[in-house]
Amino acid sequence: MTxxxxxxxxxxxxxxxxxxxxxxxxxxxGVTKRYPGQKTAAVDGLSxxxxxxxxxxxxxxxxxxxxxxxxxxxxxxxxxxxKITIGDQDVRKQSADELRRxxxxxxxxxxxxPHMTVAKNIAIVPKLxxxxxxxxxxxxxxxxxxxxxxxxxxxxxxxRELSGGQQQRVGVARGLAADxxxxxxxxxxxxxxxxxxxxxxxxxxxxxRSLGKTIVCVTHDIDEAIKLGDRxxxxxxxxxxxxxxxxxxxLADPANDFVSDFVGSGSSLKQLTLSRVSEIDIHPxxxxxxxxxxxxxxxxARSAGDDSLVILDSRDRxxxxxxxxxxxxxxxxxGDRETLTTLDERATLNDALxxxxxxxxxxxxxxxxxxxxxxxxxxxxxxxxxxxxxxxxQDRESSKVTAESDPEDHHDENAPMxxxxxxxx
Amino acid sequence: xxQFIEDRRAQILINAFNHAYLVVLAIVIATVIAVLLAxxxxxxxxxxxxxxxxxxxxxxxxxxxxxxxxxPVTGLGATTALIAVTFYAALPILRxxxxxxAGVDANLLESxxxxxxxxLSSMFRIRLPLAWPVILAGIRVSMQMSMGIAAIAAYVLGxxxxxxxxxxxxxxxxxxxxxxxxxxxxxxxxxxxxLDLLLLALGRLTTxxxxxx
Numbered sequence: 001m002t003x004x005x006x007x008x009x010x011x012x013x014x015x016x017x018x019x020x021x022x023x024x025x026x027x028x029x030g031v032t033k034r035y036p037g038q039k040t041a042a043v044d045g046l047s048x049x050x051x052x053x054x055x056x057x058x059x060x061x062x063x064x065x066x067x068x069x070x071x072x073x074x075x076x077x078x079x080x081x082x083k084i085t086i087g088d089q090d091v092r093k094q095s096a097d098e099l100r101r102x103x104x105x106x107x108x109x110x111x112x113x114p115h116m117t118v119a120k121n122i123a124i125v126p127k128l129x130x131x132x133x134x135x136x137x138x139x140x141x142x143x144x145x146x147x148x149x150x151x152x153x154x155x156x157x158x159x160r161e162l163s164g165g166q167q168q169r170v171g172v173a174r175g176l177a178a179d180x181x182x183x184x185x186x187x188x189x190x191x192x193x194x195x196x197x198x199x200x201x202x203x204x205x206x207x208x209r210s211l212g213k214t215i216v217c218v219t220h221d222i223d224e225a226i227k228l229g230d231r232x233x234x235x236x237x238x239x240x241x242x243x244x245x246x247x248x249x250x251l252a253d254p255a256n257d258f259v260s261d262f263v264g265s266g267s268s269l270k271q272l273t274l275s276r277v278s279e280i281d282i283h284p285x286x287x288x289x290x291x292x293x294x295x296x297x298x299x300x301a302r303s304a305g306d307d308s309l310v311i312l313d314s315r316d317r318x319x320x321x322x323x324x325x326x327x328x329x330x331x332x333x334x335g336d337r338e339t340l341t342t343l344d345e346r347a348t349l350n351d352a353l354x355x356x357x358x359x360x361x362x363x364x365x366x367x368x369x370x371x372x373x374x375x376x377x378x379x380x381x382x383x384x385x386x387x388x389x390x391x392x393x394q395d396r397e398s399s400k401v402t403a404e405s406d407p408e409d410h411h412d413e414n415a416p417m418x419x420x421x422x423x424x425x
Numbered sequence: 426x427x428q429f430i431e432d433r434r435a436q437i438l439i440n441a442f443n444h445a446y447l448v449v450l451a452i453v454i455a456t457v458i459a460v461l462l463a464x465x466x467x468x469x470x471x472x473x474x475x476x477x478x479x480x481x482x483x484x485x486x487x488x489x490x491x492x493x494x495x496x497p498v499t500g501l502g503a504t505t506a507l508i509a510v511t512f513y514a515a516l517p518i519l520r521x522x523x524x525x526x527a528g529v530d531a532n533l534l535e536s537x538x539x540x541x542x543x544x545l546s547s548m549f550r551i552r553l554p555l556a557w558p559v560i561l562a563g564i565r566v567s568m569q570m571s572m573g574i575a576a577i578a579a580y581v582l583g584x585x586x587x588x589x590x591x592x593x594x595x596x597x598x599x600x601x602x603x604x605x606x607x608x609x610x611x612x613x614x615x616x617x618x619x620l621d622l623l624l625l626a627l628g629r630l631t632t633x634x635x636x637x638x
Contacts, residue, residue: 076539101541111536115554115633124540158635174540184539 021053023214024087024181026073031082033068042068043239045082050231052087052181053212057229059222059262065239066218070184073216074103086182101128104183104213109191110171112159118144118170119155125178143173146207148337148371165196172204176211185217189224195341195358198351201228202344202367209346209369222263226251226273227348234259248274271389277352278345280385282366282375285310290319290334294327310365311335316372318342318365342367345374349382356382429604437589437608444585445616447578448514448571451507455514456564462515463522464548476523480516488513488574492581506575506583513574514567521563525556554633561628568624572617576609586612 027050033043043065050056058066071077073084075096084091091099112121119140126136144151147169159167168189175183188204189197201224208215219225225232226247234250236242236258243255251274254260286306288297290313301309301324311320311332320335343355343364355364356379363378430437466472492509499505529552537547579587586609593605629637 074539076535097541097543099541100539105536105539107532107536107539109532111532113533113537113551113555115635117635124542128541128546158633160635 021212022179022181023053023212025052025085026050026087026182026214026216027083027085028069028073029083029085031069031072031079031084033065033072033077034080041080043072043079046239046241048233048241048244050214050216052214054230055208055215055217055228057225057232058216058218058235059220059225059232060235060239060242061262062220064235064237066235067186069235069239070186070216070218073182074100074105074184076100101125101178102180102182104175104177104180106171106175106183106185106188108187109164110159110167110169110174112167112170112174114159117156117158118149118162121159121170122174122177124174129178139177143176144170146176147173148203149173163196164192165200168192168196168200169203172200172207176207176213180213182214182216185215187218187220190219190221195354197224198347198354199341202342202347202351203371204228205344205346206367206369206371223273223348223350226263227351234262272350272353272386273348275349275385275389276345277343277347277349277366277377280349280352280377281381282345282377283381285365285376287312287373288332290314290332292332294330294332297332298324298327308361310373310376312373313337315370317370318367318373321359321361321365340365342371343377344368349385352377352382353379426604426607429601430608433608437586437612440584440586440588440609441612441616444572444575444587444613445620447503447506447510447575447583447585448568448616448620451510451514451571451575452564452568454507455511455567456518456560458511459515459518459563460522460553460560462519463526464553466523467526467548467552468544470527473523473527476519480520483512483516488577489580492578496581501582503582503584505581506578506585509578510571510575514571517567517570518560518563521566522556522560525559525563526552528559529555555636558628558632558636558638561624561632565621565624568620569617572613572620576613586616 028048031046034041060066072079122140123136141151189200233244234242243259286301286304287310308323313319319337343366363376366374368374466476495505537551576587589605589609593602596602
């Protein structure tokens with residue numbers, strides 16, 4: 001408990017909670033990492049600005065310096081040269097330990113300490129910062145709630161008593177514990193199954209919407225990058241920036257062959273990872289409250305022409321999705337939120353299809369901030385959207401074809417494309 | 426034999442208590458020294474071969490020889506006995522502590538560093554608790570071994586059940602020689618079993634529920 005606390009001078013930086021953006025800008029200037037005895041630098045002159053409150057994904061094949069770049073931000077790896085600032089503060093101006101207490105760090109699998117309970121794991125940084133026990137308790141409760149784990153049920157469990165997804169959630173909670181403006185994530189969802197991964201990604205997006213941190217996340221999965229990132233940094237050999245852009249730009253206008261190979265742009269199915277659920281038709285379903293008389297709810301559903309019912313808890317979070325014939329008892333019961341698969345409104349259509357495939361309703365419940373119920377999307381809406389995109393693409397294609405039939409127009413039409421192609425050489 | 430024990434009950438109990446006391450004290454001191462040394466070695470991995478060599482060679486020194494070497498320095502009595510027992514007790518603990526502390530998952534240690542734990546606090550709050558079951562296994566081995574060495578320490582007038590054994594040896598052929606030796610030996614075995622049970626219980630109490638096997 002009595003950890004020696006040298007100075008707490010920089011803690012004022014972490015005050016900004018509750019605001020729209022509580023993150024801080026990160027700037028890398030000519031950052032280079034050279035390991036002794038190696039000819040080429042692992043990271044060579046990387047310059048980059050990460051805007052406050054955005055999620056920036058570092059993507060690239062392994063060994064191209066994305067993790068090294070990430071770890072230089074919290075000085076787990078010391079850069080050989082160059083400058084890194086977080087919110088205008090040079091990271092080298094303070095002690096490394098002090099710096100790291102104000103930068104959240106989440107790694108694959110959560111990396112929880114197996115000999116500590118969930119609550120103790122989350123409380124590590126607040127304890128290092130010398131918070132009092134009451135404040136820590138309150139914060140742990142808040143965080144467990146934020147990552148959708150029931151505090152009463154989970155706070156005293158040990159990591160080995162949790163599933164992989166739950167461990168990862170606790171890992172995220174631990175990274176957020178002291179409300180740091182900046183959070184670094186290293187392959188955070190690499191160790192869980194696809195369904196759980198999608199859920200964790202959705203939850204992260206929902207958390208980010210309410211917290212507005214600056215998040216830097218390393219992944220090798222381009223789909224994850226497109227889904228989570230406000231911007232994506234694609235690294236080539238030696239951590240050279242191949243492209244640093246918003247996902248849509250990256251797909252529509254890859255800077256070079258390396259990028260277009262890597263993102264697999266051009267495939268129209270890729271568009272599925274680019275379209276968000278919020279862009280398609282979300283329609284309301286009949287909802288009922290936990291504890292409400294079952295008969296009333298059923299009547300409401302019948303008159304609305306629905307054959308199923310979404311049951312919400314007191315905080316508007318869906319807990320179950322039942323067929324009317326399944327409803328039993330006088331009042332509506334709370335379902336197990338853990339087994340109910342929902343879809344964040346920022347989830348991609350790709351996720352939506354995945355979710356529908358596992359659902360018996362061939363539709364999915366959409367949730368917004370803090371897991372609040374928004375509506376449902378069904379398979380038809382996704383198909384309609386895809387068809388629309390395809391038609392659009394075909395229209396473009398056919399207008400190109402008509403253009404090609406006219407030799408003069410053809411030249412003009414394609415001129416800018418040729419330019420962008422030759423600019424690379 | 427029962428008569429023999431009956432007649433000397435008080436003395437036997439005192440010797441048994443002294444024996445246990447000597448061993449427990451030696452183990453406590455040895456654990457503190459060995460764990461601290463192991464922590465230093467963990468921070469300076471170049472020392473590890475040295476430590477391994479010392480614990481290997483150390484165990485080959487006959488206890489009689491070591492006690493003989495200590496005699497001119499610390500004289501007859503309990504101090505010499507305690508030093509000798511502590512020396513041997515520290516070796517297995519040191520070896521296990523080095524292995525245990527070094528065996529902690531590197532990801533966890535990096536995670537601790539990434540959260541802003543200092544080296545020292547990561548050593549005491551992450552490494553030590555996680556290595557504790559391994560260290561504890563070393564302590565149990567060490568406890569068994571120390572029982573026998575403490576008996577030999579009676580040669581330099583150390584306390585304990587070794588006294589009975591040496592009395593028996595000195596009176597070889599005498600009426601009670603075998604009784605003396607037997608009481609000493611069996612007494613040591615019984616104390617060893619009891620202390621081992623105690624260690625098991627202590628292990629359960631001091632090992633986090635999260636890593637208990």
